[in-house]
Amino acid sequence: MDYDFRKIEKKWQDHWAVHKTFKAHNRSDLPKYYVLDMFPYPSGAGLHVGHPLGYIASDIIARYKRHSGFNVLHPQGYDSFGLPAEQYAIQTGQHPSKTTTANINRYRQQLDRMGFSFDWDREVRTSEPEYYRWTQWIFLKLFDAYYDLDADKAVPVSQLIDRFEKEGNLKVKAHCDKDTPVFDAHQWKAFDGDEKQKILLFYRLTYLSDTEVNWCPALGTVLANDEIVNGVSERGGHPVTKKKMRQWSMRIGAYANRLLKGLDSLDWTDSLKEMQRNWIGKSEGASIYFDLEHHSEKLEVYTTRPDTVFGVTYMTLAPEHELVEKITTPEQQNAVDQYIKQIAGKSDRERQADVKSISGVFTGAHALHPFTGAPIPIWIGEYVLAGYGTGAVMAVPSGDQRDFDFATHFKLPIINIFEGIDISEGAYTEKGNVKLTQSGFLDGLDFKAARDRVIVELESKNCGKGAVNFRLRDAIFSRQRYWGEPIPMYFKGEIPFPLPEKHLPLALPEVEKYLPTEDGKPPLGNAKVWAWDETHEKLVSVDRIDQKTVFPLELNTMPGWAGSSWYFNRYMDADNQNEWVGSEALSYWKDVDFYMGGSEHATGHLLYSRFWHKVLFDLGYVPTEEYAKKLVNQGMILGNSAFVYRKKGTRTFLSKGLIVGQSVEPIHVDVSLVNAYDELDLEAAKNWQKDFKQAEFVLEGGKYIVGREVEKMSKSKYNVVNPDEICDTYGADTLRLYEMFLGPIEQDKPWNTAGITGVHNFLKKFWRLFYQQDQWSVTENEPNAESLKILHQTIKKITDDIGRLSFNTCVSTFMICINELTTLKCSSRSVLEPLLILLSPFAPHFCEELWHQLGHNKSIELEPFPIFDPSKLMEKTKEYPVSFNGKMRFTLELSLDLGVDQIKEIVMQEQRTVDHMKGDVPKNIIVVPGKIINIVS
C-alpha cells in the first residue's frame, strides 16, 4: 500500500471537523495553555505560502502541548476591516463586506487543507457587528476614564467629577492636556454643561483635539506618509499639504512609563523589546523657557543636554511651530513663507531621511539667553519635527552634529564649551568626563554635575525645569474611511456624547459611495440614516437633525488596530452575547501563553494592544497587566520574483546574459512561467500577457533566462506561491514539514520549492517501515538495543528542539532517525509507535492514519509525548568538561571504563603535547587543540 496523502489528509480533516477533535473547553482539570496566532487580514490574493509559516509552528506547539497534558486553546479568526477592501469597493462599487466574506471563505478553505488544530467554534471577525459591538464598548470605557498620576492607573471619569465638585482640579494630578485651566470647586459648579464637558475632554483617555494630517485636496482624503512620494500623492501625483483636523486621539502617552517597564516582565526577544523601548523613547533632560525679544510669549524647548545651555548660538523651530507666524519679522516674511511652502508636502520621514541637504530660514526674531541675556537668532529648519518635544530646539553646534552641520552651512557662530576638545571637524556628542568651559557657573563641571546644577538654576530663576520626555505620541484614532468600526459618539454642537451602551453595536450604515463627500466629509457623510434621536434613543435620518433632540453622529471610523487590540480576549468566550468576555472564561484562560506573529507589528499592534490591555486591567476587566508573556516572531517568507528585460522603448526582450551595456527595464513575469533553471516558458509567457504576444525574445543558448530578485510576496509582483499547489502535489504534511525545514522560524527566507522532494521522500521512507511490497510489515518483536538507542536519541533531540523552537533541526533529526532505522530494517511496533507520536505535531494526518492502522481507536492527539530514557543510549563514552584558568574550554569524550585517575593522567599528558597531536589521538579520545589544566566535575 502506497502513501496516498490525498486520501489520508481528506479523511482526517473531515474526521477532525466532524468530531470537533480540537474543541477547547472553558472548564477542565487540566492546566490551560493558550496558543495564539496573529490573525490574518483576508486579502484578495488569497493565502500564500508565507502565511502558514507561523501557523504551522504554533500548531506544532499546540499539538505538542496537548500531548503533554494541557487543555489547549488554539483559535483563529480574521482582522477583516481594512483599506484594500475599501479601495476595491471604491473601484467596483461592491460592498466591502461582500469582498471580505468571499476572501474569508477562500482563506478558510486554504487553512482547512493544512490540518491546523484550530477550534473554529471560536472564530472572530473584526468586521462583524457582534464583534465590533465590543470594540465600541472598549472605546467608551476609554472615553469614560482618565489617568490618575497619584494612583498611577486609569480611573473612571465619575471619580474625577466628584473631586472637581469637592475641590476643583488644583490638587488633581492627572495625565491631561497641558492647556487645562485651573479651577476650584466653586468655579467648577459655575461652569455650564458644555464647559464642563470641554474640560473633561482634557482628561479623558479618548479625547478630541486638533491634530495635523497629510491632506490631499484633489483626492479629498487624508494620506499616510506611505502614500506620499516626493511631496505628492502616490495615486495621481496630486499635491499634499498639512491640515489641522479635529480628531479623536488616545492618551497612550499616559502609559508610556508602564509600557516601558512592563517589557522587563515579558519573554519576548530582546530585539523586539528594544524596538518598543526605542519607540517609546524615554529621555531625561530639561524644559527651558526662553524669553523673546519684543514679544511677551515664551519659547519652550526640550533638551536632553541642558548642560550645554551656554553653547546655544541659535534656536530652530519646526516649520509648523505656532510661534513662527507671530515672530517672523516683515523683512523675513517672504523668505519664511516660501520656505514653509517648500516643506509643506514633505512627510516627516522624508524630512528626517534627507540629511545631506541642509535647509532652513531665519525668522528675523531673537530669543534671550536665560543666563547671559544675549540675543539668540531664531531659525526654522525642517530637521526639527513638530511632533517631538515642543517642536523647537536650542541649537548647540559644539554638542550636536545636526546643529553643527546647520551652523556650518549657514555660517552661524559656534561656541566651543568643551575644554580641550577640538571641534573644528564636528561636534562633541559624548557625555563623557570632559569639563565645560565658556559656560558661566558651569565651568569646570562635567556632564552629570552640570546637568544637575543647571536644572537647579533654571528652576530657581523660574525659566525651566527638569523634564522627562517620551518620543511616543498619542495615537490618533480617527480615520476618514468607510470600512472600519463606527465611533459610537454623537455631537451636540462641538461637544461629543457617547451612545448609550445598550444601543451598541452602532452598525455601519449603508452608503452609495465609499468616497469622501464632495464637501470633504468622511465617507460616512454619505449615509442617510446617521443621526441620533436622543429622546427616542434611536437612529434616524440626517434630515431630521435639529440640534435640540436629534444630533449628528460621528463620521470618522476607527483605525485598523482597534479590532486587533483585544481579539485575544474574545476568543476565550467568542459566543458571549452579554459580555465582551465572560468572567469565568477569563479567569480560566487568563492570558496568552504562546503568541506567534511577525515582527512587523512590533511598534504597531503589539504596542497598542498592550496599551488597551493595561487600561482594561486598571478598570478591572482583565486579571493580568500583560496579555502575552511569551511572543515569538516568525520570519517572513519572501517571494523569488522573476524579471524579463525590455530594451528601452522597444518590444525586444533580452535574455539576462545579454543585458550588459544595454539600456533595459526589468519587468516582472509570473514565477509560474519559469522553471528551476530560470528558463522562461516562452509559449506560456506569450499567452500570459498581451505585451508579450508580439514581442521579440532574444535568446542565449536557445533559452530565455530570467533575472531573479527576492522581494516581499505580493500579487502585484507576480511572485505569489499558493499553498494549494503544494498540497495538491505533495500533500499538507509535506508542506508543513518543508516550511519548517526551510530554516529557523524567526528568520526571513526566500521561498524555493526545489528541496521539497527531500521531506516528501522522508515521509515515503517512513511509510515503508510500515509497508514493504504492499505487505504490512510491523512486527511485535522486541526491538534490539541499537534501535532503542536511535529512538531515545531522537526523543531527546526532538523534545529539546521543540523547547527551543528549532523546528528545522527537528525535521533533520527525524530524517536521520528514519534513515538509520531503515538501514537496521527495524519495523518493531514499540519503536514505531513512539516515533509516530513524536512526529504527529509536524505531520498530523500521516501519523493519525498509521496510528489507527496500528489498531488504536482513539486519536493520536490524546497520547502522552514519549519520554526520554537515558539508559537506552548504551553509552560507551562520556563527555568530560575540561577547563583552562577556571573557564570551561571544551570536553573530552572518553571511554566509560576509564577511572578518574586515568583520565587525569591522560589530560595531563595531553596538556603538554596536545597542540601537536591532532592526528595522533587515540580513537577513544576526541581532543581539541589547546592547553588543558584540570578536570572540572
Add this chain to the structure above:
RNA sequence: GCCUCGGUGGCGGAAUUGGUAGACGCGCUGGAUUCAAAAUCCAGUUCUUUCGGGAGUGUGGGUUCGAUUCCCACCCGAGGUACCA
C-alpha cells in the same frame, strides 16, 4: 536618516555556552537494480593544489591558546518609521 534583524559550499541551512566549520535536505557526479524509464538503494561532493599542503563563514581591523560565535569600523539585504495590515 533613525530603530531592529540578517550575510556560512552551486542552493536552503547546521554548528545549543568561544573549542574538529559545512549536520540534514536539494542539486550535481559515479555505480547498483531495470529491456528501458520512473521509483528505490549505495558511494562521492567547500574551494584550490605541484597531492606535501594551502585557503575558507560579506569586507577591514581587534580581543583570545583558539572566533561563524565577542568588540570596533564599513559594505550589502530585509522589516519598521506613527492613516497598509
